[in-house]
Amino acid sequence: MFADYSMAELTSIFAMQGFAGLILFSVFVLMALGLAIIFGQMGVINMAHGEFMILGAYVTYLTSNVFSAYLPESIYGSYFFIAMILAFFITGALGALVEWSIIRHLYKRPLDTLLATWGLSLIMQQIYRSVFGAREVGVTLPDWLMGSYAITDMIEVPINGIFVMVLTIVITIAVALMMQRSRLGKQTRAVVQNRPMAAAVGINTEKVDRLTFALGCGIAGIAGSAFTMIGSTGPTAGQLYIVDTFLVVVFGGASSLIGTVASAFTISQAQSTMEFFLSGSMAKVLTLLTVVIILMLRPEGLFSLKMRR
Amino acid sequence: MNKVGSFIGRYQLSHFIILALLIFVVMPLALDSFRLNMVGKYLTYAFVALGLVLCWGYGGILSLGQGVFFGIGGYCMAMFLKLEASSPENTAIQSTPGIPDFMDWNQLTELPWFWVPFQSFTFTIFAILILPAAFAFIIAVAMFKRRVGGVYFAIITQAIAAILTILIIGQQGYTGGVNGITDLRTLHGWDIRTDEAKTILYFVNGLLLFGCLFVARYIIKSKLGRLLVAMREREDRVRFSGYDVSAFKIFIFCAAATISAIGGAMFTLQVGFMSPTFVGTGPSIEMVIFCALGGRLAILGAVYGALVVNWAKTSFSESFPELWLFAMGALFIGVVMAFPNGLAGLYQTYIAPWLQKYVPEKFHWIITNRNPEESGAEIAVAGETASEDEKKSKAGELSHAGN
Numbered sequence: 165m166f167a168d169y170s171m172a173e174l175t176s177i178f179a180m181q182g183f184a185g186l187i188l189f190s191v192f193v194l195m196a197l198g199l200a201i202i203f204g205q206m207g208v209i210n211m212a213h214g215e216f217m218i219l220g221a222y223v224t225y226l227t228s229n230v231f232s233a234y235l236p237e238s239i240y241g242s243y244f245f246i247a248m249i250l251a252f253f254i255t256g257a258l259g260a261l262v263e264w265s266i267i268r269h270l271y272k273r274p275l276d277t278l279l280a281t282w283g284l285s286l287i288m289q290q291i292y293r294s295v296f297g298a299r300e301v302g303v304t305l306p307d308w309l310m311g312s313y314a315i316t317d318m319i320e321v322p323i324n325g326i327f328v329m330v331l332t333i334v335i336t337i338a339v340a341l342m343m344q345r346s347r348l349g350k351q352t353r354a355v356v357q358n359r360p361m362a363a364a365v366g367i368n369t370e371k372v373d374r375l376t377f378a379l380g381c382g383i384a385g386i387a388g389s390a391f392t393m394i395g396s397t398g399p400t401a402g403q404l405y406i407v408d409t410f411l412v413v414v415f416g417g418a419s420s421l422i423g424t425v426a427s428a429f430t431i432s433q434a435q436s437t438m439e440f441f442l443s444g445s446m447a448k449v450l451t452l453l454t455v456v457i458i459l460m461l462r463p464e465g466l467f468s469l470k471m472r473r
Numbered sequence: 474m475n476k477v478g479s480f481i482g483r484y485q486l487s488h489f490i491i492l493a494l495l496i497f498v499v500m501p502l503a504l505d506s507f508r509l510n511m512v513g514k515y516l517t518y519a520f521v522a523l524g525l526v527l528c529w530g531y532g533g534i535l536s537l538g539q540g541v542f543f544g545i546g547g548y549c550m551a552m553f554l555k556l557e558a559s560s561p562e563n564t565a566i567q568s569t570p571g572i573p574d575f576m577d578w579n580q581l582t583e584l585p586w587f588w589v590p591f592q593s594f595t596f597t598i599f600a601i602l603i604l605p606a607a608f609a610f611i612i613a614v615a616m617f618k619r620r621v622g623g624v625y626f627a628i629i630t631q632a633i634a635a636i637l638t639i640l641i642i643g644q645q646g647y648t649g650g651v652n653g654i655t656d657l658r659t660l661h662g663w664d665i666r667t668d669e670a671k672t673i674l675y676f677v678n679g680l681l682l683f684g685c686l687f688v689a690r691y692i693i694k695s696k697l698g699r700l701l702v703a704m705r706e707r708e709d710r711v712r713f714s715g716y717d718v719s720a721f722k723i724f725i726f727c728a729a730a731t732i733s734a735i736g737g738a739m740f741t742l743q744v745g746f747m748s749p750t751f752v753g754t755g756p757s758i759e760m761v762i763f764c765a766l767g768g769r770l771a772i773l774g775a776v777y778g779a780l781v782v783n784w785a786k787t788s789f790s791e792s793f794p795e796l797w798l799f800a801m802g803a804l805f806i807g808v809v810m811a812f813p814n815g816l817a818g819l820y821q822t823y824i825a826p827w828l829q830k831y832v833p834e835k836f837h838w839i840i841t842n843r844n845p846e847e848s849g850a851e852i853a854v855a856g857e858t859a860s861e862d863e864k865k866s867k868a869g870e871l872s873h874a875g876n
Contacts, residue, residue, distance in 0.1 A: 275535045276809040283805025290798035407635045410628045445643030452636045460615035
């Protein structure tokens with residue numbers, strides 16, 4: 165299968181496919197980060213996570229429309245940063261509302277959370293369809309994100325892809341720092357490890373739950389925002405990624421952020437490299453199948469947190 | 474009490490009879506053949522819902538991949554029917570006569586090896602019963618022997634449903650792709666597309682459903698059923714009592730798979746095609762709501778749940794298609810939050826006491842069960858009685874397989 169290509173061509177094919185894989189990796193990581201916090205830390209299955217992400221995408225879409233309609237063209241280039249902040253706070257607020265109205269009643273019944281959030285995702289999808297229409301919408305990229313950057317004469321990488329990757333790295337580091345160093349992060353981990361004890365030392369566990377859930381949803385909003393940079397958004401786009409993302413989180417070892425990043429990297433690279441040689445569907449089937457089989461052999465995932473039960 | 478009554482019980486028996494009257498007398502008399510065929514289609518989903526009552530309601534194993542087994546059953550039947558429909562005479566205009574039309578379109582020149590055995594009807598029946606169970610067995614052994622359960626099992630089964638859908642759609646030449654296997658005509662020369670045939674199939678379907686209901690009832694009433702409930706509530710205690718917990722889970726998961734597959738096969742026969750839209754994650758999770766609405770502990774509730782949800786789906790999508798997803802979403806949230814025991818729970822709490830006022834005391838056994846433990850709403854939902862240990866080990870559940 166390699167015989168038809170020269171060595172230089174092969175190298176550039178691998179480099180470009182690898183880069184395509186890195187963009188997929190960025191989407192996976194951004195989506196999985198929020199999920200890893202909600203699922204890994206709180207044990208809540210949020211099937212509506214994809215819809216929270218799409219909400220972020222729609223917020224970005226609206227912001228870009230507002231910018232191009234009402235504000236001078238000179239600052240259009242910066243709309244994305246405003247959109248991202250808005251997306252974070254709007255999805256986060258919705259997340260807090262959902263936690264307060266639904267999730268907090270179901271902490272003891274994880275399987276039921278799954279069904280309730282699935283219902284929520286159906287409702288959100290239909291709202292998107294009613295408000296924004298069934299067609300996919302896209303944003304106009306500002307000029308500085310257009311075009312591509314030629315590394316050698318055969319390898320070209322799109323600038324928006326680079327931007328999304330840098331964004332992913334920044335957000336991942338921010339989340340990791342927050343979980344390790346900040347007050348909320350420490351409180352979250354304390355509550356996860358021992359809820360009664362955490363409550364006994366004065367941590368308001370309900371508040372921590374709500375903030376954690378809101379944070380996870382907010383990160384999903386940022387993911388959606390970044391997603392508009394590389395693709396268009398439709399009402400059902402979230403559903404396409406949710407199964408993959410759950411696999412990413414589980415494969416990485418649910419409570420480990422490094423594991424999440426590592427597994428997102430493995431899965432996305434495997435998928436996009438194979439996509440070149442096999443049909444897209446077979447590449448996905450093989451990747452997911454391998455992950456499922458590995459998970460059957462090693463259910464705790466790549467990185468697992470050793471914890472006393 | 475006779476032998477049948479011994480595992481059904483007087484109260485349950487009366488409700489079995491009411492359902493039988495509804496399915497075999499009221500529906501055929503009240504509906505035209507088109508609507509009756511549609512009810513028949515809904516009832517095939519009841520098989521899946523029934524399987525979920527067993528493995529989710531009683532076993533505490535939530536599978537989000539029941540569509541896989543429904544699909545395997547359906548595809549096995551569809552493969553047999555398709556081969557019969559693509560006899561060399563029927564397909565003479567193809568470049569390779571004698572193979573299904575979609576294979577010809579995809580430049581296949583001979584029947585793939587895994588299609589060949591489906592020329593035999595006996596093999597097909599065996600495949601419908603054995604194949605899903607075997608597949609379920611592999612999944613279940615891999616998972617339950619390692620003590621993986623709960624949400625992990627749900628996610629893995631969901632992924633399997635997703636994989637199978639992508640595979641079926643991707644391998645168009647072997648599976649018919651996204652359109653599925655269509656244009657099915659005869660079963661052993663008997664045309665299944667006529668109204669008369671559809672009515673007969675409806676009754677066959679009803680009888681099979683009742684067969685499965687009796688089996689389910691028998692399982693629940695047996696010692697196995699008791700153990701399942703015990704396991705769902707306190708798995709460790711059952712294990713410490715010396716039982717092999719995983720064996721019971723594997724058994725009930727396989728049983729649920731086979732029951733779902735029977736439904737799938739009957740679906741193909743009645744509807745006349747099979748496609749990947751009944752296999753994926755969406756339909757699989759929808760099947761869970763049939764069971765949840767009926768009452769996850771009520772085997773008869775599963776039938777009513779499947780009927781009500783699908784009837785509502787059809788009438789909503791006929792008149793207000795945009796409202797259907799709202800209704801469905803609200804149903805998911807409502808069932809989980811407001812009435813976790815589903816219709817069966819509502820019946821026990823509200824309707825039965827109300828009926829009691831108007832029915833002479835002599836007949837109260839029809840309405841309620843004096844032995845509360847036998848009624849549909851016998852046990853609060855698994856999580857509701859969730860143990861203190863479980864609360865403590867919410868994190869523990871995440872590191873589920875630490876051992």
